[in-house]
């Protein structure tokens with residue numbers, strides 16, 4: 001994106017955390033999807049935009065520990081990026 005990032009034109013936010021029955025949500029893979037799809041969702045964009053959450057790992061998708069390790073993974077990627 002360079003140094004000029006445009007204002008967003010729209011946004012969508014789920015509110016599962018406020019649902020008194022679910023108190024959250026997790027990913028569900030549709031038919032014909034593959035485990036690699038999870039890793040594709042976690043791919044950085046131009047070493048500038050980074051993604052961490054349970055949907056971005058094929059190791060432990062839809063779990064707390066999956067979400068946790070993606071946070072560590074992205075912290076490592078950002079540090080590597082900052083260190084050049």
Ligand SMILES: Cc1cc2nc3c(=O)[nH]c(=O)nc-3n(C[C@H](O)[C@H](O)[C@H](O)COP(=O)(O)OP(=O)(O)OC[C@H]3O[C@@H](n4cnc5c(N)ncnc54)[C@H](O)[C@@H]3O)c2cc1C
Pocket residue numbers: 011012013014017022023024025026027052053054055061062063064065067
């Ligand atoms: C009913 C239920 C039972 C579960 N049981 C288990 C279990 O036994 N074991 C297990 O390992 N996992 C379990 N999970 C799954 C686990 O809770 C999730 O995989 C994990 O919480 C995902 O973490 P996350 O950080 O990726 O996303 P989340 O925990 O969903 O965090 C995302 C955060 O981003 C916020 N957000 C969303 N949009 C925006 C926005 N536009 N701007 C700012 N903030 C935003 C949300 O409010 C939320 O706080 C369960 C989930 C549910 C719903």
